[in-house]
Amino acid sequence: MPKISTELVKELNKQINSEFYSAYLYLSMASYLESRGLKGFASWMRAQAKEELEHAMKLFDYVLERGGEVVLDSIQKPPSEWETVTEMVRHALRHEEAVTESINKLFQLAREKRDPATEVILQWFVSEQVEEEALFSDLLFKVEAAGEDPRSLIMLDQALAKRKE
Numbered sequence: 001m002p003k004i005s006t007e008l009v010k011e012l013n014k015q016i017n018s019e020f021y022s023a024y025l026y027l028s029m030a031s032y033l034e035s036r037g038l039k040g041f042a043s044w045m046r047a048q049a050k051e052e053l054e055h056a057m058k059l060f061d062y063v064l065e066r067g068g069e070v071v072l073d074s075i076q077k078p079p080s081e082w083e084t085v086t087e088m089v090r091h092a093l094r095h096e097e098a099v100t101e102s103i104n105k106l107f108q109l110a111r112e113k114r115d116p117a118t119e120v121i122l123q124w125f126v127s128e129q130v131e132e133e134a135l136f137s138d139l140l141f142k143v144e145a146a147g148e149d150p151r152s153l154i155m156l157d158q159a160l161a162k163r164k165e
Contacts, residue, residue, distance in 0.1 A: 019056035040161030
């Protein structure tokens, strides 16, 4: 298999960093939630963080398999405070929408570079982002419906605790 283009490696490295940032963001959200007694929400966010680490490693391994070099960058500090749980989930959804845009741009670059192998792996990420946005849209709908009513949040917290990794 021919070596991957330098430009694609550079952009894939940015995406790897972005996936690690996503994990940091969701761990920060887990901490925020846990400190407010929402252990089910926190567990849900921890599972999300683990998934983001898996995404980063999938790209990490791919770059190496294609003969590229993975260059890790520093990870930006994520926010750690939100006014409400609803605001936090809205932030997460906006973040996932930005990740989707980034993946779509990478996919276009792979197409421009005529690199079908990279298109194939990125197609997996395109599909994954559809799921991620749907997941967070659904969660946002539920927290908006719950509002800041403690009883509703506790019921939602109990439901979210059932998420399997």
